[in-house]
Amino acid sequence: MKCVIVDDELLAREVLSHLVLKTPDLIVTETFSNAIDVMKYLNSNPDVDLIFLDIHMPNFSGFDFVQTIKNPPLIILVTNDKNLALEAFNYDCIVDYLVKPILPERFERAMERVRMKLHVGYIKPVDSNDPQEIYVNIDKRLIKIDLNAINYIKANGDYVIIKTEQQNYIVHTTLSKLQEKLPKTQFLKTHRSFIINIAKIIDIKDSTVLIGKDVIPVSKNNRAELIERLNLI
Amino acid sequence: MINETPNLEYLEQLAAGDPKVRQTIFDVMVKEYFADYQEYKAAIAQNDVKKSITFVHRLKHKIGFLGMEYSYQIAHRYEEELRRNSDRFQSEFEAVLLKIQEFINSTPSL
Numbered sequence: 001m002k003c004v005i006v007d008d009e010l011l012a013r014e015v016l017s018h019l020v021l022k023t024p025d026l027i028v029t030e031t032f033s034n035a036i037d038v039m040k041y042l043n044s045n046p047d048v049d050l051i052f053l054d055i056h057m058p059n060f061s062g063f064d065f066v067q068t069i070k071n072p073p074l075i076i077l078v079t080n081d082k083n084l085a086l087e088a089f090n091y092d093c094i095v096d097y098l099v100k101p102i103l104p105e106r107f108e109r110a111m112e113r114v115r116m117k118l119h120v121g122y123i124k125p126v127d128s129n130d131p132q133e134i135y136v137n138i139d140k141r142l143i144k145i146d147l148n149a150i151n152y153i154k155a156n157g158d159y160v161i162i163k164t165e166q167q168n169y170i171v172h173t174t175l176s177k178l179q180e181k182l183p184k185t186q187f188l189k190t191h192r193s194f195i196i197n198i199a200k201i202i203d204i205k206d207s208t209v210l211i212g213k214d215v216i217p218v219s220k221n222n223r224a225e226l227i228e229r230l231n232l233i
Numbered sequence: 234m235i236n237e238t239p240n241l242e243y244l245e246q247l248a249a250g251d252p253k254v255r256q257t258i259f260d261v262m263v264k265e266y267f268a269d270y271q272e273y274k275a276a277i278a279q280n281d282v283k284k285s286i287t288f289v290h291r292l293k294h295k296i297g298f299l300g301m302e303y304s305y306q307i308a309h310r311y312e313e314e315l316r317r318n319s320d321r322f323q324s325e326f327e328a329v330l331l332k333i334q335e336f337i338n339s340t341p342s343l
Contacts, residue, residue, distance in 0.1 A: 009291055011298065014261045018247060018254060058287055080293055080309075101243050101297045 001118070002047060005031040006038045006062075007054035007078060012100060016052050016078070019107045026050070026111065034058075035065040048073050050114055052098075055079040066091050074117060076110050078102065118230075134181050136162070136171045145169060147186065151200045151211045153178060155193040163214070190218040190226055198229055239299035239336040263337055266295045270330060277323075286315045289326065296329060299336070304329040 003026055005016045013031045020028050029048065032038045035057060042048060053075050055062035062077060072093040080100050095117050096110040135142045149164040155175040162169040162178075171178070179187070179195055189195045190209065194216050202210040207218050209226070218226055241259070248255035269291045276284035293308040307329060311322035 009265065009294060011258075011262050011265050012294065014258055015247065018258065056290055080290065080297065100294050103243075104246060104249075 001026045001049040001114070002029045003027070003050040003052060004029055004038055004041065004048055005052045006033075006035055006057075006065075007031075007052070008033050008057045009054070012054060012078065015102060019102065019104060022104070023108075023111055025115075035060045035062065039065070039069060042069065042073075046071075049118065051075045052078050056081065063087065066094065074114055076114070131181070131183065134178075136169060136173075138169060138171060143169065147182065147197075148199075150187075150197050152194055152196040152214070152216055153187075163212075165212075188222070188226060188229060190216060190222045192219065193217075201230075204230075237301050237303050237332075239301055239333055241340075242300050243298055259340075262295060262298060266292070266333065266337065269295070270334075273330075282315055282318060286312055289315060292330065295333070299333060301329065301333075304332075 003020060005013050005020075005028060007013050007016070010033075013033075017028055017031065020026050029045065030038075030041055032041070035053075038051070050073055053062045053065060055077055056079055062079070066072065066075065075091070075094045077094055077097045078100065079097070095113045098106060098110055131147065133144050133146050135144055137143075145162060145164065149166065151163045151165065153175065154161045154163065156170075158174075159170050159172055160175055160178055162171060175189070175193065175195060179189060182195065186197060186199065187195050188198055196209060196211060196216055200211045202212075204210075204218075204226075207220070207223065208215045209218055210216075241255075244255055244258060244262075247258060269288050273285060273288035273292060276282075276288055289308060289312045293305060293312065296308050297305045307322055307325045311326040314321040
């Protein structure tokens with residue numbers, strides 16, 4: 001995994017660099033003393049997996065950064081102030097919150113969270129050009145379905161069943177036609193009868209994935225692509 | 234006020250017995266501490282509250298680094314008071330800084 005460190009204090013950057021050095025599956029590609037420079041860096045280095053981000057920085061805070069950046073990688077916030085923890089978890093990309101001085105055991109726990117999140121397939125938010133929803137024709141009504149709410153889609157004869165967190169929609173179409181309308185970064189066909197939302201995977205075992213309480217088959221031909229799409233360690 | 238002295242327990246934990254790491258991080262802490270201290274004193278002299286808050290915040294991290302939990306709370310409260318344009322806890326905070334300087338001066342090399 002590649003990470004960058006953003007903190008206006010040299011001591012904090014030094015301590016974090018040392019802790020990263022002790023972590024075999026993590027390397028620091030760059031350190032920054034302000035958030036503006038890291039934004040430029042991320043534009044030309046989109047393969048960064050993780051940012052250690054100080055909240056309290058002059059002029060442009062860590063939260064300003066999180067609110068501004070498009071397609072953020074995972075972020076671990078670093079700060080002196082415990083009181084900001086609740087706000088931190090309003091953002092999906094923020095995996096943990098470390099209070100200075102950072103203890104090595106606490107750092108390792110944060111890294112476990114990162115690994116877990118990457119293992120289950122954290123994907124950066126969809127590109128703004130990708131559709132955010134689809135409209136399906138059900139009983140002569142066009143019904144809007146939020147793509148992020150879809151768990152998976154199952155073929156069922158001349159119909160497909162779109163399973164969302166709240167309800168199921170039965171639509172008269174084929175899986176292939178529907179697949180053409182879905183963002184490739186977010187959805188994957190795992191079997192001739194199933195398309196899954198990668199972000200909804202809870203775990204993967206043998207030739208199945210668990211989404212919600214449902215076990216979805218993964219065919220031998222699609223398994224390699226699924227594994228490739230996950231950030232496996 | 235609780236009589237608290239700086240210590241290097243946290244640094245020892247980080248270094249895990251590696252003298253080079255211990256020295257490198259300690260040197261960075263000392264260098265940045267004195268730079269932050271000078272900036273803080275200048276900000277106070279210029280009555281620049283925003284800058285004072287920034288450097289109290291930065292010094293707070295060094296106080297925590299040196300294991301001074303009570304003093305850390307003093308710094309935190311002083312930072313909050315500064316945000317309200319009050320100088321409450323200034324003398325207590327500066328007494329903590331004095332202790333740190335004495336400690337650094339008595340620890341020339343690790």
